[in-house]
Amino acid sequence: MKISDVLIIGSGVAALQLATLLSKDKNVKILTKSAIENANSYLAQGGIAAALGIYDDPSKHIKDTLEAGRLHNDDEIVREILNEAPELIEDFSKRSNIFDKAANGQLELGLEGAHSEKRIVHSGGDATGRNVIEYLMSRLTENINVEENVFAYELIIDDQLKQCIGVKTKNQEGDICCFFGSAVILATGGNGQLFPFTSSAPTITGDGIAMAYLAGVEIVDMEFIQFHPTLLYKDGEAKGLISEAVRGEGGILVSQDGMSIMDGVHPLKDLAPRHVVSQTIFDYIENGHEIYLDIRNIKKFEKRFPQITAICWKSGINVKDGRIPVVPGSHFLMGGIKTDAIGRTSLSGLYAIGEAACTGLHGANRLASNSLLEGLYQGRKLSQWINANLKEYSIPKLNQFFRPVHEKKVMLPDVQLLKRLMMKRVGIVRSKELLEKHKNWLQKLNVNDITDLDSYSIQDLTTIFMYINAYLVTVASLKRTESRGGHFRNDFPYEDNDNWLKKVVIQKRQEEGAIVYEQVKAALIN
Structure with a gap:
C-alpha cells in the first residue's frame, strides 16, 4: 500500500506540468507503464500554438479552433484556454528558455494547417515535445517520485x-500493488494503437479511458x-x-x-483541415495511387527538420x-x-488531463498544435486547484502486495486483427453497414462483461482495454x-x-457498482 497526496498515472506533458507546479509540501507519485520517454508528448514534432x-490575436486563434472543430467545441473552454495561451507560453518560455528564436530575439513562429496566422512556437526545429518533456523532467523535485514499468x-x-481513492497496478513479475491518493489523475493518453498506421507511441492503448469507463465515468x-x-x-x-x-513551410502532396x-x-x-487532407489521400490510395510529400x-x-530527416534516413x-x-x-x-x-x-x-481527457477544446477536429497547449494549461490549472483545495483522505493500514488467487487467459482475437478491422470498418471513411457489423462482432466477444481483472497478465489487460x-x-x-470533423x-x-x-x-x-475498495481491503488486510 502506497499513499500519496497526488497520484498521477501517466508521464506526458500534462502530467509533468502538473507535478512540477504542485506545492513542495505535496507528496506526489507518478506511475508510468513504460519509460517517461515512451509517450506521445515526447514524440510531438510541430509545436505549441498561441497568439x-x-x-x-486570441480572437483569431479562437475562430480557427472553432472552424477546425466544426463548431462542436465548448465555446467557453476554447475562449478560456486560448485567451490565456500567450501568457502561458511566454511564462513557460522564460522559465525553460527552450523555444527557437529569430535573430531579433523574439520567439520564432511557424504556420500550420488551418491557422490563419503564424503562431506555432517550436523547439529544436521539430523536437518540441522531446525538449519540453526533458525540461519538465529536470524540474522534478524530491517530493515527486516516479515509478516506471508499472x-x-x-x-x-x-x-x-462515492470517491476514487486509488488504483490497482501490476509490475512485470505480476505482483499487484495498490496506490492511493487524495487526488487521482489519469494522464494516460489516447488510443492511437487501435489502428495499424499511427503516430502514437506503442504504449498508447486507451488504458485510462477503459479504466474510467469500467468505473462508470x-x-x-x-x-x-x-x-x-x-x-x-x-x-x-x-x-x-x-x-x-x-x-x-511549402511541402506539397503529389501523386x-x-x-498536386x-x-x-x-x-x-495542402494546409486544409486534417480530415479533408486525410480523406483526399485515402481516396487516392484506395484507387491504387501512391502519395508523396x-x-x-x-x-x-535538413536544418529546419532534423528529427524528420533522421526518421527518413533511418x-x-x-x-x-x-x-x-x-x-x-x-x-x-478528440474525445x-x-x-x-x-x-x-x-x-x-x-x-483526467491531456489526450485521455475531453475538455471540449478540440471539438470534432483538433487544430494543429493545440494539444501540447492544452496539456500545459490543464497541468497548471489543476495544480492551482489542488494546491488550494485538496483534502486529505484517511486510508487504513494495508499490506503492499498481493497475488491473484488464480490466473486467466483472455479469449479475444489477436490485436492485429482488431487493428485491421478498425481501419476497414471504423477508419477514415465509415458507414452504418460496416459500423453495425463491427459492433456486432465486438458484442459477441462480451468484452464489457470481463471481470476479475486481477487474474489477467499485463498483455491480456492491454488487449482487453x-x-x-x-x-x-x-x-x-x-x-x-x-x-463532422474527424468523423466521416x-x-x-x-x-x-x-x-x-x-x-x-x-x-x-x-x-x-464499480466498487473494488472492499475487495481490496479483504485481500490486503492481515
Whole structure:
C-alpha cells in the first residue's frame, strides 16, 4: 500500500506540468507503464500554438479552433484556454528558455494547417515535445517520485464517499500493488494503437479511458479521431510522423506522377483541415495511387527538420530526392474522459488531463498544435486547484502486495486483427453497414462483461482495454448520423447542425457498482 497526496498515472506533458507546479509540501507519485520517454508528448514534432504575433490575436486563434472543430467545441473552454495561451507560453518560455528564436530575439513562429496566422512556437526545429518533456523532467523535485514499468488497470473507489481513492497496478513479475491518493489523475493518453498506421507511441492503448469507463465515468466524443495526413510510409509500415509544419513551410502532396492532389479540393489546399487532407489521400490510395510529400520548395530542409530527416534516413528515404512517401494514420483522439477545463471528471476524486481527457477544446477536429497547449494549461490549472483545495483522505493500514488467487487467459482475437478491422470498418471513411457489423462482432466477444481483472497478465489487460476502446469508438460512430470533423460517414456525408451538435456521452451502467475498495481491503488486510 502506497499513499500519496497526488497520484498521477501517466508521464506526458500534462502530467509533468502538473507535478512540477504542485506545492513542495505535496507528496506526489507518478506511475508510468513504460519509460517517461515512451509517450506521445515526447514524440510531438510541430509545436505549441498561441497568439503571439504582431498581427495575431486570441480572437483569431479562437475562430480557427472553432472552424477546425466544426463548431462542436465548448465555446467557453476554447475562449478560456486560448485567451490565456500567450501568457502561458511566454511564462513557460522564460522559465525553460527552450523555444527557437529569430535573430531579433523574439520567439520564432511557424504556420500550420488551418491557422490563419503564424503562431506555432517550436523547439529544436521539430523536437518540441522531446525538449519540453526533458525540461519538465529536470524540474522534478524530491517530493515527486516516479515509478516506471508499472501498469495501472483498475480504479479503487470508496463506496460510502462515492470517491476514487486509488488504483490497482501490476509490475512485470505480476505482483499487484495498490496506490492511493487524495487526488487521482489519469494522464494516460489516447488510443492511437487501435489502428495499424499511427503516430502514437506503442504504449498508447486507451488504458485510462477503459479504466474510467469500467468505473462508470462519463466518456464523450469517442467518434472523433483525427487521422494525420502524413505518416512516413515504407515497406507496408508507418515509420514515423511527418509534421504538418512541413506543409506549412511549402511541402506539397503529389501523386506518383507529380500531380498536386489538393488543388481544387479546398481553398487552403495542402494546409486544409486534417480530415479533408486525410480523406483526399485515402481516396487516392484506395484507387491504387501512391502519395508523396514533395519537399523541394523547402530551403535547408535538413536544418529546419532534423528529427524528420533522421526518421527518413533511418527508413531508407533520402530527403535530397525531394519526395517522402506518406499515408494517413491515427494521430489524436478528440474525445475521451469527459472533464471540465482543469480536469474534473464525473467521479469525485478522479481527474483526467491531456489526450485521455475531453475538455471540449478540440471539438470534432483538433487544430494543429493545440494539444501540447492544452496539456500545459490543464497541468497548471489543476495544480492551482489542488494546491488550494485538496483534502486529505484517511486510508487504513494495508499490506503492499498481493497475488491473484488464480490466473486467466483472455479469449479475444489477436490485436492485429482488431487493428485491421478498425481501419476497414471504423477508419477514415465509415458507414452504418460496416459500423453495425463491427459492433456486432465486438458484442459477441462480451468484452464489457470481463471481470476479475486481477487474474489477467499485463498483455491480456492491454488487449482487453483496446477492445473496450474499439467498442466505445464504434458505438459513438454509429450514434452520430452525420459527418463532422474527424468523423466521416459516407451514408451521412453532410453536417447536421439541427440535431447533432450535441455530445455523444457513453456511460457504463453499474448495476453492482464499480466498487473494488472492499475487495481490496479483504485481500490486503492481515
